[in-house]
Amino acid sequence: MRDFRLYAITDERSHPGRDLAEVMEEAILGGADIVQLRDKHNDRAAVLERAKMLRKLTRKYNVPFIVNDYIDIALEVDADGIHLGQGDTPLSVARKLVGRKIIGISTHAIEEALLAEQQGADYIGVGPVYPTATKADAAPVTLSYVREAAAKIRIPFVAIGGIKLHNAEEVIAAGAKRICAVTEIVGSPDVRGICEAFIRKLEQGGAIHGVS
Incomplete structure (x- = not known):
């Protein structure tokens, strides 16, 4: 898969009254170079509608588009990949369904990360690093897991x-x-500006640590 630096995930509850397409376009313009549709609240028809819209947007900017959980919707809109949690469809099953599309896996410990790597995941999520309202039931993995990964x-x-x-x-x-x-990102009044600020921090960190 194409490498990336800033991963943006949808959360419409964080920007009530603001259009999803507008918010995510601002994120892309600010430097987000991969976008995931994550929707745990709407029904399938509504998720499909959002997926179609985001597929069109991400194609416009040549940004990879990932769908969380809904493998069928990812296939229907020809998303670039899917993202799965530890309790979702097993990676081996998902791979048979999506072929060479990107598969990302959420991991919360090094054992899960190593297994996902061994089973052919294209990338993994490491977290939650800190407490987060989007995963209120998940215990933070802290910076120690980031170092281990x-x-x-x-x-x-x-x-x-x-x-x-x-x-x-x-x-x-x-x-x-x-x-x-x-x-x-998506809850900011200046979505583009916050993404630009994240990119600057990533670039500064790369320079400090000799990462190109």
């Missing part, structure tokens, strides 16, 4: 969960070359 995982990993501008530098310093923010 940086040392042991060979496929791309993205740090996720409670990441804000004020703590992004310590996540990057722990070894994350890719970060994901949800509410900090």
Whole structure:
């Protein structure tokens, strides 16, 4: 898969009254270079409608589009990939369904990360790094898991969960070359500006640690 730095995930509850397409376009214009549709609240028809819209938007900007959970919708709109949690469709089954499309897996411990890598995941999520309202029932994995993933995982990993501008530098310093923010991006009154600020922190971190 094409590498990325800033992963943006939808959360319409974070921007009431603002259009989803407008918010996600601003994120892309600000530097988000991969977009995921994550919708745990609407019915399938509504999720499909959003997926079609985001597929059109991401094609316009040549940005990979990922669908969370809904493998059938991902296939229907020809998304670039899917993202699965630990309790979702097993990776081996998903691979048979989606073929060479991207498969991302959420992981919360190094054992899960190593298994996902062994089974052929294209990337993994490492988190939640900090407490987060989007995964209120999940215990934070802390920066120690970010460091462990940086040392042991060979496929791309993205740090996720409670990441804000004020703590992004310590996540990057722990070894994350890719970060994901949800509410900090889509809930911002300046979506494009917040994404640009994240990109600057990633670039500064890369320069400090000798990462190109």
